[in-house]
Amino acid sequence: MAGEPRDLQPELLRPEQREAGWRLACQCRVDGDLSVEVFDPRRDGLATRVQRLERLGADVLRLRLLPERPLRYRAGQHLLLWTAAGVARPYSLASLPNEDPWLEFHIDSSRPGAFCDFARELRPGDLLRLGELHGGALDYEPEWCERPLLLLAAGTGLAPLWSLLRESLRQGHRGPIRLLHVCRQGHYLKEPLQALARAHDNLQLEWISHEERDRMLSTLRPTSRRDVALVCGGPSFVDACARRLYLAGLPRGQIFGDAFISANQAGVS
Numbered sequence: 001m002a003g004e005p006r007d008l009q010p011e012l013l014r015p016e017q018r019e020a021g022w023r024l025a026c027q028c029r030v031d032g033d034l035s036v037e038v039f040d041p042r043r044d045g046l047a048t049r050v051q052r053l054e055r056l057g058a059d060v061l062r063l064r065l066l067p068e069r070p071l072r073y074r075a076g077q078h079l080l081l082w083t084a085a086g087v088a089r090p091y092s093l094a095s096l097p098n099e100d101p102w103l104e105f106h107i108d109s110s111r112p113g114a115f116c117d118f119a120r121e122l123r124p125g126d127l128l129r130l131g132e133l134h135g136g137a138l139d140y141e142p143e144w145c146e147r148p149l150l151l152l153a154a155g156t157g158l159a160p161l162w163s164l165l166r167e168s169l170r171q172g173h174r175g176p177i178r179l180l181h182v183c184r185q186g187h188y189l190k191e192p193l194q195a196l197a198r199a200h201d202n203l204q205l206e207w208i209s210h211e212e213r214d215r216m217l218s219t220l221r222p223t224s225r226r227d228v229a230l231v232c233g234g235p236s237f238v239d240a241c242a243r244r245l246y247l248a249g250l251p252r253g254q255i256f257g258d259a260f261i262s263a264n265q266a267g268v269s
Contacts, residue, residue, distance in 0.1 A: 005030050045082055045129030046071065050122050051102050056188035059110035060156060061119055064095075064102040067130060073097055075167040076138035076160050076258075080131030081105070081115070088131060089115040092232070092258070094159035096166045103130075106159040110184070136160065137258045138230050140167045144175070147226050151179040152241050154213075154233025157260060161232055162189055169200055176223070180216065182208045182237065217241065222250040231257040 005028035012024055048067040056062050073079075078092040095104035107119050138160050149168060151161045158181055165179065177200075181187050187207045197203045208216045217240050222229065227250055231241045238257040245255050 005034065045131055048103070048128050048130050050124050050126045050128070052124060053119070053122050055109075056106070057186040059108060059185055060188045061107040061109050061116075062094075063105045063107055063119060063122070065105070065128065065130075066102055071103065071130070071133070073133055074135075075140060075163040077133055077135050078160070079103070079105075079133050082129040082131055083115065083118050084127070085118075087114045087118060089113075090134070092136065092156075092160040092163075092260075094162050096163055096170070099166075099170070104159075106156040106188075108156045137256050138164060138232060139256070140164050140171070142171055144168075144228050145171065145173050147175045147228055148223050149173065149175060149177040150222060150227050150229040150245075151177065152182075152220075152229065152231040152233075152237075153180070154182040154237040155184070155260075157231075157233030157237070157258075158189060159232075160258065161230060162193075164230060165196070165203075169196065169203075174202065176202050176204065178204045178206070178223075180206045180208055182210060182213050182216065182233070184210045213237075217244050220244045221248045225249060225251065227254060229255045231255070233260060235259040235261060 005023065007023055007028055009024070009027045010018060012027065046067050046069065048065040051064040051066045052062075053064070054062050073093060074097055075093070078090050080088050080090050082088045091105040091107065093103060094106050095102060107116060109116050109120065145168075151165060153161045161179065165177065168177065179193070181189075181193075187193075190207065193205055197205050220241065222245060227245075229241070229245050229250060231238050238259040242252075242255050242257050246252055
């Protein structure tokens with residue numbers, strides 16, 4: 001709230017980022033007194049209302065929110081969603097920036113949880129608050145446009161990849177795109193993904209049941225050392241895919257993984 005740390009390498013950020021208040025914490029040094037406050041969702045959170053809540057298959061809730069003012073974000077980022085009772089959970093954005101008029105999230109409802117139980121009871125018009133917007137490990141870079149893309153998702157790990165896939169196609173990606181989805185009970189975005197594949201000859205889709213997961217992993221290989229792999233799902237899935245691709249010859253710097261950790265795994269009540 002008062003004071004500012006000394007930025008040792010300000011040139012690492014773009015001018016517009018610095019003007020917006022961004023700082024690289026790892027490059028900041030505290031030389032004097034600072035006054036700080038803990039984030040309070042009631043004071044600092046962005047108010048948003050439920051536009052729509054619907055089931056996508058047996059285990060997935062699609063939540064669409066309309067914030068009170070536009071939110072700038074990019075494909076691959078995630079947001080903290082707050083309930084009025086102070087329960088907060090991070091969810092990846094499945095919507096496409098500057099195209100979808102809402103913020104979309106895919107919630108795994110296969111297991112009980114404080115936020116999931118709350119989400120099941122939401123109705124259009126209900127109020128939530130949005131917390132911090134974070135950049136995950138996943139992104140799409142325009143310089144990848146000619147390279148093969150390998151998108152690997154398990155369960156609702158498909159949410160950020162649904163956004164990133166549409167972002168890559170919007171930017172005119174010309175290289176081949178292969179998307180594999182591993183799921184326990186039905187592939188919840190199968191129809192819209194098939195519609196995209198019909199419109200884009202370079203998009204290949206593969207549907208893998210949970211029982212076929214190990215077989216898929218055993219045969220998983222990049223098409224070339226130029227592949228870029230984006231992986232999202234539970235920690236064991238992300239680790240297994242990354243390990244397999246690395247052993248098959250794909251450089252570590254071309255494998256990007258975002259692991260979904262449950263509240264129990266994170267020690268959150």
